[in-house]
Amino acid sequence: MKSRNTIEEYYEYRDKIGNRTELYRVVAKRYGVASALYPGSHIDIAPSLVIPKVIYIDNFKGAISFFKNMEMIKKYIADKKEYEEPCDIVFMGQDYTGELDIESVDLIISQYAGFVGQATKKYLKASGILLCNDSHGDATLSRFDDDFEFIGVIGKNNRVIDTNLDDYFVLPRSKNVDLVKVKEKMKGPKYKLTAENYLFRKVI
Ligand SMILES: C[S@@+](CC[C@H](N)C(=O)[O-])C[C@H]1O[C@@H](n2cnc3c(N)ncnc32)[C@H](O)[C@@H]1O
Structure with missing residues (x-):
């Protein structure tokens, strides 16, 4: 069987998940x-369009096979990137909860891939940013983690909102959030007010 073109495979994936380039652009520019470090990236290479150095980690065989075509990926990014520097793309085909031989980064990206913030916050620079959603409860764990300060959400049209943040992570009838349950179920609770993505700053 003829192997599919790497970039076509990315485009098909991008069609499925939606184009996140603007999301990453907004966060990269603002901060x-x-x-960046992107644990559980699968083949979402959009961060490299707007961030010069990105380390992708995924232990799924489809992702490992995709990133074997690194030359093709780098050529695609080099053609389309929005920064002056050469692109620096690293892929690690391993479990992100293990030890990582990397330098600390400005941003960690957590999208639908478990408790990324908790597992990899040690690789985030002091005052670095965690961008995450709450699909698996990663945002919830970060919200109640003293290592992180909740600094914003990404609203409609990828606009950063950094006011009235106390309205988020509030349960109906002001019930307490059960973090043990969140960890067990790997699912964010149903809050009164939610956002697609949340922003945290590493404290220290
Ligand atoms: C649902 S996909 C999301 C992919 C991508 N972040 C996105 O939003 O399109 C979750 C990915 O995380 C990877 N993953 C989950 N747990 C992992 C772990 N502990 N180590 C490495 N990769 C992991 C899976 O292999 C899978 O590719």
Whole structure:
């Protein structure tokens, strides 16, 4: 069987998940991000269009096979990137909860891939940014983690909202959030007010 073109495979994936380039662009610009870590990335290479150095980690065989075509990926990014520097793309085909031999980064991206923030926050620079959703409860764990300060959400049209944040992570009837249950179920609770993505700053 003829192997599919790598970039076509990415485009098909992008059609499925939606184009996140604007999301990553907005975050990278606002926080001056030059380096990022993306654990559980699968083949979402959009961050490299707007961030010069990105380390992708995924232990799924489809992702490992995709990133074997690194030359093709780098050529695609080099053609389309929005920054001056050469692109620096690293892929690690391993479990992100294991030890990672990497330097700390400006941004960690957590999208539908488990408790990424908890597992990899040690690789985030002091005052670095965690961008995450609450699909698996990663945002919830970050919200109640003293290592992180909740600094914003991404609203409609990828607009950063950094006011009235106390309205988020509030349960109906002001019930307490059960973090043990969140960890067990790997699912974010149903809050009164939610956002597609949340922003945290590493404290220290
Ligand atoms: C649902 S996909 C989401 C992919 C991508 N973040 C996105 O939003 O399109 C979850 C990905 O995380 C990867 N993953 C989950 N747990 C992982 C772990 N502990 N180590 C490495 N990869 C992991 C899976 O292999 C899968 O590719």
